[in-house]
Amino acid sequence: MLASLGILAYSASMLTHEAIGHGGFCIAVGGHNVMLTAWAERCAFPDGAPFGIEAAGPGVQFAAGLLSWLAMRHVSSHLKNLHAFLWLYMVFDLFIASGYVAFSGVTDFGDAAVVIAGLPLHALWRCALVALGAAAYYSSMRAATAELSRFIGGIAGRANRFVRIPYLTAGVLASCGAALNTTMPSTGITVGLAAVSSFGAGWGMLMLPRMMGAGQTGVPVPDTSLQRNIAWILAAGVVGVAFILVLGRGLE
Numbered sequence: 001m002l003a004s005l006g007i008l009a010y011s012a013s014m015l016t017h018e019a020i021g022h023g024g025f026c027i028a029v030g031g032h033n034v035m036l037t038a039w040a041e042r043c044a045f046p047d048g049a050p051f052g053i054e055a056a057g058p059g060v061q062f063a064a065g066l067l068s069w070l071a072m073r074h075v076s077s078h079l080k081n082l083h084a085f086l087w088l089y090m091v092f093d094l095f096i097a098s099g100y101v102a103f104s105g106v107t108d109f110g111d112a113a114v115v116i117a118g119l120p121l122h123a124l125w126r127c128a129l130v131a132l133g134a135a136a137y138y139s140s141m142r143a144a145t146a147e148l149s150r151f152i153g154g155i156a157g158r159a160n161r162f163v164r165i166p167y168l169t170a171g172v173l174a175s176c177g178a179a180l181n182t183t184m185p186s187t188g189i190t191v192g193l194a195a196v197s198s199f200g201a202g203w204g205m206l207m208l209p210r211m212m213g214a215g216q217t218g219v220p221v222p223d224t225s226l227q228r229n230i231a232w233i234l235a236a237g238v239v240g241v242a243f244i245l246v247l248g249r250g251l252e
């Protein structure tokens with residue numbers, strides 16, 4: 001179940017960034033999507049690219065993570081699978097979006113780097129991206145830790161499996177899809193972007209159990225066992241295959 005939820009959450013997160021964020025902005029301003037993968041989108045504009053499309057991807061993704069955070073507060077504690085999915089979707093959204101901003105500042109590559117391209121005092125703007133991304137990433141880790149503690153009773157030992165399985169599953173899914181890509185300049189670039197968006201951006205997930213500490217003694221521990229559900233598992237299978245063979249390969 002954890003692997004299935006990881007597949008669904010990561011796939012949904014990347015679709016939010018590329019298809020809804022970049023792709024939706026493209027359509028809204030009268031453009032036409034000419035290429036889409038899980039890690040890139042290309043839009044053809046009739047009168048040149050308007051300002052803002054680069055920021056739309058991480059912006060919409062981060063906003064979706066915040067909405068997922070709020071939605072968890074209204075999900076019944078008995079719906080453990082849904083709660084776990086929302087938590088993972090929140091984590092991937094917030095970590096990837098904020099990590100990407102910091103990554104753009106360090107490498108001068110990516111959406112945020114395009115936004116600041118050509119601005120005076122470029123080096124200072126890059127430093128600002130690193131600081132903003134790092135602050136947002138750390139704040140996201142704190143929020144994710146608080147929700148995870150509430151969900152599993154604050155027991156750090158239980159958190160290890162809860163975060164590692166989806167983290168590894170997302171990384172493998174992304175790598176398999178990127179290896180088949182046919183629409184981006186090179187397989188190496190695609191695999192690199194896939195690794196950065198999964199293994200790289202998701203690195204903070206592995207730190208969450210440590211941030212939780214040793215847990216609280218004497219506090220009732222909720223039942224955190226996920227309910228094995230064939231519908232969730234089948235959905236993850238279908239989405240995983242589509243992610244690799246369609247979004248991984250790319251659409252033109």
